[in-house]
Amino acid sequence: MRGNRGRDTQPEMRVRRAVWSIGLRYRVGIRPLPSMRRTADLVFTRAKVAVFVDGCYWHGCPAHYRPARLNAEFWASKIEGNRRRDVETDLRLRQAGWTVLRIWEHEEAAVAADRVRAAVATARALSNPL
Numbered sequence: 001m002r003g004n005r006g007r008d009t010q011p012e013m014r015v016r017r018a019v020w021s022i023g024l025r026y027r028v029g030i031r032p033l034p035s036m037r038r039t040a041d042l043v044f045t046r047a048k049v050a051v052f053v054d055g056c057y058w059h060g061c062p063a064h065y066r067p068a069r070l071n072a073e074f075w076a077s078k079i080e081g082n083r084r085r086d087v088e089t090d091l092r093l094r095q096a097g098w099t100v101l102r103i104w105e106h107e108e109a110a111v112a113a114d115r116v117r118a119a120v121a122t123a124r125a126l127s128n129p130l
Helices: 010-021 072-095 109-127
Strands: 027-030 040-044 049-054 099-104
Touching (some): 010 049, 049 072, 049 109, 072 099, 099 109
Parallel strands (some): 049 099
Antiparallel strands (some): 027 040
């Protein structure tokens, strides 16, 4: 597990490049809520939008997750814990007024960037109704 990156993964970089190319600027790898020990992959602080790029294996993608054959009980517990943590993170951020986007690593980067653009535009419109 030492070789698994916490940030700057290939799927994350693809999404970041696509979002950057459509003109959006963001912060990378920060805590949306300083009191919560969770970092988002892309954070739009003024719009209060947090984007997480989730790996299909580590977060249990319904389309691509395949259970491990070796040490299956350990890994099933680990993935289930990640899923529970993701749900809790989303809930806590939403309660604090944040918009949360979860992007699977297999999603097309341009499509994901459009989702991010829409979420940021909506959040900005809601915060500045004029």
